[in-house]
Amino acid sequence: MHFVSFTMASLSEEVLLVVKKVRQKKQDGTLYLMAERIAWGPEGKDRFTVSHSYSDIRCQKISPDGKAKVQLQLVLHTGESTTFHFANESTSRKDWEAAKELLQQLLPKFKKKANKELEEKNKMLQEDPVLFQLYKDLVVSQVISAEEFWANRLGGINNGESAACENKQEVGISGAFLADIRPQTDGCNGLRYNLTADIIESIFRTYPAVKQKYKENVPHNLTEKEFWTRFFQSHYFHRDRISTGTQDIFSECARQDEKGLKSLVTQGVKNPMVDLLSLEDKTLDEGYGISSALPSTSHASRTVKESSNFAIIKRFNHHSAMVLAAGSRKRDVPADQASETSSTDGNSRDSDFFQPPLKKVKLQEAIEYEDLQQENRPKTVALNLKKSDRYAHGPVPLQSQQYTTSQDIINSVNYIKHEMSNYKPNLTQVLSSAAASSAIAALSPGGVLMQQVAQQAINQMVPTEIQAELKHLYVAAGELLRHFWTCFPVNTAFLEEKVTKMKSNLERFQITKLRPFQEKIQRQYLSTNLTGHLECMLQAAYSKFHIWQTRRMMRKT
């Protein structure tokens, strides 16, 4: 909270609104709304005890209508909030409204583009715990500065913004939006319709005629409330649209809808493969299909019930067509009816543009398969292997070849033939006890064949916290080393500076992070060398730096 003590006289700001008898923290005072800030001073004093510039205010909160206490709360970006209580008995509500309106107008102008970068950074840190840990390890403990940390990471915030916008999907229109306006009885012979902004928007998107009417009439002729009341009262909205010819602003809309529907019907379906006419109802009740009763289409022969059904079905069809049309229209195209050229909308004027013979295209699509066609791949160079048998060969074993003479071979084969010619399985003499015991001894833990089992896996010997800490150390060291090694080859002065700085960073890292860790594991009597590899990496970096430095010296001398 700023405690700014300006004297009133030195104020050169333009005062937009003064509200007396405003209490803040149980103190009476006056609220001043200026061009760039809002301030409050206690009664009788010259100074402002509370002053906030509009750019600091994140939002304002108001107490609900019914409450006796009329309050206004300002929430700052930092999270603090200040509450003002309008205590003037007679004019409190009016004052409060005036203040609220003024703030509503002023705040958006000053709204600081809440530092997008900061938000981006925060988001990145929140999403990636590894990054967050790295940040904590390196920046919070002052090993490297924040700019260096973010140097390579933030690339293209603006690109990110636009990409995010492009990925946003458009929200479609619910087909049942009219049904959502569930009317409730008011208790005294009236109906209460709940209209939300979403429903209003859906109505405007689906029925551009209504939007047009709205633009024409509100706020010149009718208020918004009156407009919607008329809308719901008119027959246009109701189920049975009987065009009674009353001077209803919506009767024109009804006529437009009729025209649109007719044009839709004449347009027909674009897909030549779909035959809608075959979907007519065919009843077999009269004459069992033999006698042909012509379905009557003239209005006169219809019964009252039939005609109302007819009307409602027509309404449904039209409504669905409008919803689909609105959904396929782009959101940001201004809904100017004259410029609409979408031919799927029944209300559009120009729907006769040239269409290629669709049927032919459809048939073509159905016959041809893309992958059976001749492939038009770019020309490639064939692989020309001269010695392909090289692949078939594995590594030649390194043992010395045992040269056997053919005589040896003949002898061996004869011997084995002789032996096996009299082979009879003798399963009772397969194994002697001595042999079996020695084999068992070799296979038991500690035996000849079981030597490695005694060695425990290293990850079972080291506690998990130490493992986790080691992982963090590796990540941090990796990050620093990456910065270090990317400096080479050192071409520019900036890189020279950077490489020197990185070397000092590495040393600092070693002292502040690595040494304590090593001491810690020593204290815990862990004999394994966990940090040997880290030390090795750091040493390699140091020696490289040293070589570079000596070379530089040699060049200078």
Add this chain to the structure above:
Amino acid sequence: MHGENTQLHAERPQPICRMVFYTFISSEGEISLLVVVVDVNPIWWGQHAQSEPEFTLSKCLDAVMVMGNAHMAMTRTNQLAVIAAHCQDSHFLYPSKRLKGNDDTSSSRDGKYELLSVTNNLIAEEIRDIMSKTELTGNSTDTLLAGSLAKALCYINRISKEVGVAQEIKSRILVIKAADDCALQYMNFMNVIFAAQKQNILIDACVLDSDSGLLQQACDITGGLYLKIPQKVALAQYLLWVFLPDSEQRSLLVLPPPAHVDYRAACFCHRTLIEIGYVCSVCLSIFCNFSPICTTCETAFKIQLPQMVKPKKKKPKLPA
């Protein structure tokens, strides 16, 4: 639970001596198929039989038979197959085509479980047959191991299809290897290994003489066990202890740990194993030394010389 081996007796009420029992509980109706591939290279066996008379091919086959019997005796649904890998061909010892022929000669005189005695006799007959038909061609002295493994895979595939989709069948291959590796079979071997891996078939290896890099790779890739036996005489014990339990049961036992496998590639020019080498980006052939033209596909390589005036040695970051 591990005792000495004796004969396995049948269910007839007769005095039963010490038996070998494995009281593992396997799931109901699950078929376990064991295919044993025995290396019966006559040259190797003939040579070694002369130098070590206490362990001959007969003894080896006896040990295999004991293990086969034990496997079949554990559960009714267990199945066995034995393939002999010769240097001329690979041959099924069991089940063999003679199975359908003779019923009278298979009656056992010692009250053994019928199936076991039939199996043993068949194996003996077949091996006698094979060895008597050995002919010396002189060209090939290497065991046709890759071919035998392929036959084993085909057999397993056939049996899996015969039992149908509803029946679960788990198969593994046990290779008992005597002679040395044949480098010419490398490609076929690797294909067999990957096929087995795809089909979830374990390949175990019991090596009698010298270590085999190919079998080590096979066992590592498919998840089987590789063991080089210190004493050939105790082969039966090793087979029963290490290779008889199937993969589920192995996780409950303490068995020899897996050996370190050398996966280094061999360079195409000298066929020596290398750790760091040069790879042609066109034909992916590996060389140990740099040459401006790849000798396999004859691609010329362009090297960009550093454009800096002062050549600074760019030290690559050490691998983390």
